[in-house]
Amino acid sequence: MLDIKMIRQNEDEVKERLATRGVKAEKIDELLAADKKRRELVVESETLRQQKNEVSEAIAQAKRNQQDASQQIARMKKVGQQIKELENNLKEAQTKVEYIASRLPNLPNPSIPVGPDESFNVELKKIGTPRKFDFTPKPHWEIGEKLGILDFARGAKAAGSRFVYYKGLGAKLERAVYNFMLDEHTKEGYTEILPPYIVNNASMYGTGQFPKFKEDVFQVEGQDMTLIPTAEVPLTNYYRDEVIPTEQLPVYFTALTPCFRSEAGSAGRDTRGLIRMHQFNKVEMVKYCKPENSYNELEKMTKNAGNIMEKLGLPYHIITLSTGDMGFSAAMTHDLEVWIPAQNMYREISSCSNCEDFQARRAHIQYRDKNGKLRYVHTLNGSGLAVGRTVAAILENYQNQDGTVTVPEVLRPYLHGLEVIK
RNA sequence: GGAGAGUUGGCAGAGUGGUAAUGCACCGGACUCGAAAUCCGGCGAACCGGUCUAUACCGGCGCGCAGGUUCAAAUCCUGUACUCUCCUCCA
Numbered sequence: 001m002l003d004i005k006m007i008r009q010n011e012d013e014v015k016e017r018l019a020t021r022g023v024k025a026e027k028i029d030e031l032l033a034a035d036k037k038r039r040e041l042v043v044e045s046e047t048l049r050q051q052k053n054e055v056s057e058a059i060a061q062a063k064r065n066q067q068d069a070s071q072q073i074a075r076m077k078k079v080g081q082q083i084k085e086l087e088n089n090l091k092e093a094q095t096k097v098e099y100i101a102s103r104l105p106n107l108p109n110p111s112i113p114v115g116p117d118e119s120f121n122v123e124l125k126k127i128g129t130p131r132k133f134d135f136t137p138k139p140h141w142e143i144g145e146k147l148g149i150l151d152f153a154r155g156a157k158a159a160g161s162r163f164v165y166y167k168g169l170g171a172k173l174e175r176a177v178y179n180f181m182l183d184e185h186t187k188e189g190y191t192e193i194l195p196p197y198i199v200n201n202a203s204m205y206g207t208g209q210f211p212k213f214k215e216d217v218f219q220v221e222g223q224d225m226t227l228i229p230t231a232e233v234p235l236t237n238y239y240r241d242e243v244i245p246t247e248q249l250p251v252y253f254t255a256l257t258p259c260f261r262s263e264a265g266s267a268g269r270d271t272r273g274l275i276r277m278h279q280f281n282k283v284e285m286v287k288y289c290k291p292e293n294s295y296n297e298l299e300k301m302t303k304n305a306g307n308i309m310e311k312l313g314l315p316y317h318i319i320t321l322s323t324g325d326m327g328f329s330a331a332m333t334h335d336l337e338v339w340i341p342a343q344n345m346y347r348e349i350s351s352c353s354n355c356e357d358f359q360a361r362r363a364h365i366q367y368r369d370k371n372g373k374l375r376y377v378h379t380l381n382g383s384g385l386a387v388g389r390t391v392a393a394i395l396e397n398y399q400n401q402d403g404t405v406t407v408p409e410v411l412r413p414y415l416h417g418l419e420v421i422k
Numbered sequence: 423g424g425a426g427a428g429u430u431g432g433c434a435g436a437g438u439g440g441u442a443a444u445g446c447a448c449c450g451g452a453c454u455c456g457a458a459a460u461c462c463g464g465c466g467a468a469c470c471g472g473u474c475u476a477u478a479c480c481g482g483c484g485c486g487c488a489g490g491u492u493c494a495a496a497u498c499c500u501g502u503a504c505u506c507u508c509c510u511c512c513a
Contacts, residue, residue, distance in 0.1 A: 060441070
């Protein structure tokens with residue numbers, strides 16, 4: 001959520017910067033008009049309330065002195081009606097302001113590339129060299145099915161499309177991968193969390209998924225419960241409606257959770273394999289920090305994600321997302337994309353974002369600055385990494401001509417020394 | 423799933439229709455070489471609005487949340503969330 005006062009004071013700049021994210025200037029005009037109306041109504045109704053309080057006090061006095069107050073009571077009866085009407089209008093105006101404001105995305109950081117879509121993303125760095133195959137590399141689903149470690153057909157039977165069974169060494173490989181990731185992040189100072197996998201609407205609002213993106217998630221019918229689309233939601237809402245003691249900042253959390261996404265609107269894309277599932281595991285990193293440190297923290301978080309791939313020996317590159325490709329709550333996002341040989345391209349495996357105070361304002365997460373004043377913290381989140389996609393990348397990058405898959409060194413301790421999946 | 427109790431300022435804790443006691447904490451002052459103790463005064467979050475940018479003042483809101491009754495609600499009514507206890511069930 002953007003600060004409405006800030007928008008009031010920097011109208012032109014806000015319009016300009018939000019335009020790069022596809023928000024029309026008229027939206028801001030509409031918002032400010034509604035806000036003006038709202039403030040006018042506030043003044044009106046508060047004036048009446050003040051009057052009400054004063055007269056009520058007089059009535060109380062009169063009653064105490066056993067005097068007649070029927071005249072004042074009659075007068076207040078009318079004022080009460082007026083207040084009620086005014087406040088109905090006020091509520092309407094307030095609802096309108098909130099409706100628009102809660103659907104405005106974060107202001108993009110001025111340094112990021114401006115453009116309407118992913119073609120304007122900028123590559124920062126390439127790490128590792130894609131392996132040269134002396135045979136045609138197979139897609140990971142073929143490798144997995146052949147080895148009997150992935151079963152998409154039965155996933156579809158039991159649950160539907162975009163679901164999968166991992167079996168035997170497949171399940172063990174997945175477990176090895178996320179245990180490895182959690183261990184690495186813990187070494188970097190992240191506290192491991194095992195959060196709820198279902199959250200309420202207030203939490204979904206706090207991180208910015210609601211109200212705008214309800215179609216993207218699975219909700220429990222008739223209940224205030226949503227299956228988390230990412231651990232970012234429970235991890236960031238951990239401190240919702242709290243003031244974090246300043247000496248505890250920065251706070252680093254990491255968690256492995258399943259993520260549930262409806263994938264509405266992505267029909268036909270990545271229909272095969274592990275890339276786009278309704279349920280997948282992800283190790284997430286979340287940070288809370290002081291505003292002045294958040295961009296430094298973003299760089300460190302991006303490194304933490306990259307570190308995992310480097311240790312796994314997976315080639316990847318880092319890109320900075322353009323204004324048009326960024327998520328709703330982010331001010332700046334670095335995506336890490338891993339090399340997928342069968343597709344001959346890099347595919348997203350991590351997304352690290354600085355949300356600045358956008359989520360903190362929605363979720364009321366504060367700290368006290370040097371002067372003891374309450375300020376919003378900055379929140380960051382990043383995948384470290386998407387586990388299913390990591391398994392896909394391992395299967396493809398480490399495949400052998402005979403259909404077996406070599407286990408990356410760093411994972412062998414997690415698999416009792418296993419060197420090859422066959 | 424059933425029954426009961428609870429939710430008030432940073433904490434503790436009164437208040438059952440007339441506009442939030444008190445204690446601790448906190449801030450200022452006195453006393454003191456200084457501190458503690460004591461005394462005096464102040465303060466009760468956050469939030470919203472106005473003056474308009476002082477760094478203050480005024481007002482609103484505010485007793486879990488949302489409604490309702492009333493001239494007036496922490497107090498009465500309805501709904502709801504959460505916590506605790508007991509029963510039931512269960513991994």
